[in-house]
Amino acid sequence: MTQRHYLTDSFVTRFEATIVESLDHEGRHAVILDATYFYPTGGGQPNDTGTINGIPVLDVLTRPHDLAVVHVLKSALPTGPAHAEVNWRRRFDHMQQHTGQHILTQAFVTTVNAATVGFHLSPDTVTIDLDNAVDISQIQQAERLANEVVFSGLAVTAREIPRGELEGVRIRRIPEHVTGDTLRVISVGDFDHTACGGTHVANSGQIGLIKVIRADRKAGKTRIEFRCGTRALEDYSQRLDITQALTSQLSTGLAELAESVTRLQDDLKAQQRQRNTLAGELLHYKVAELLSSAETRGDTRIVTFADDSYSVAEMRQLAKQLTEQPGVVALLGIPGDRSNVLVMASAGSAVDARAVLDAVLGVLGGRGGGSSAMAQGGGVPADIDSLRRALSAAVDSITS
């Protein structure tokens, strides 16, 4: 079993050791040291990275059968002396997030009696799952207490308690399956005592800040997303960049930003309403204009019209209004990479919209279908001239 020195000192990042085994771990090069400061993935905390004799350490894990710490390497190393370096930036980040989690978890117990039932730490997120639905003011209460603990600069210590002496010791959580003769208990001053095998800061002040950034309530539980230390600082910087860009674009202050966006949205809605009213009026004139220039076959007036500035919905609206008049057949088109053709006939018309559409598509190409009153098709690239030619050709197929 590898000696795990990170348990006694989380701050050592360069050390000398001996490679006692060089092995193949699931197709990858790996080594086992007699003693290590590399943390293997476990307890919700990801592994350390770094180098051994200059070779990158890609993964660190515990071998189940003998609890040896396996260091997965980018390339092979022989047994013998080793100089190792732990990626301190990553390690310290994990120490800040993890110790912050202990404190935040205890803060939720103290303030609102909500227990943590899950913990997740990845490069992108840190979350705890609470066994209770907590509201914003309760979260603020716990967050305030957690930061008071940070600002108090309490000592964070680890002690090994023999299994037989656990009774009467105040511990927030004891793992279900205690292996070994002792239990490692991490204390943050007298604020929190919990069993844990991870790496922690030495003083709560080293966490810097604990900031909750999101809460999701679901089925009586709450997932709390938070940032500690450097991650909180980076998060603050990112939010500052965004709000500064927005306040500058909108020529407003941070405090008025939300109000400014609401006002913009209201303006936009008012303009959209106005635009819809104007479009309706315009459509009315368009209908009159198209009907006046319609081609007449007996009792049927045939309207052909193509325009790329219309949307499909607008074209449909136009067709609907045209055919509200008796004896009208409308052949409408929108040119483009995926052209659209719409044929609509007034109620009671003898003209079959599907047959007319087939005549258009016979020239234009593409596919479509519908009913005798309305048919739609196209889908092939067509410019306005070829679309007009196809519509005209179809007019000839309509007999009075």
Ligand SMILES: [Zn+2]
């Ligand atoms: Zn821990």
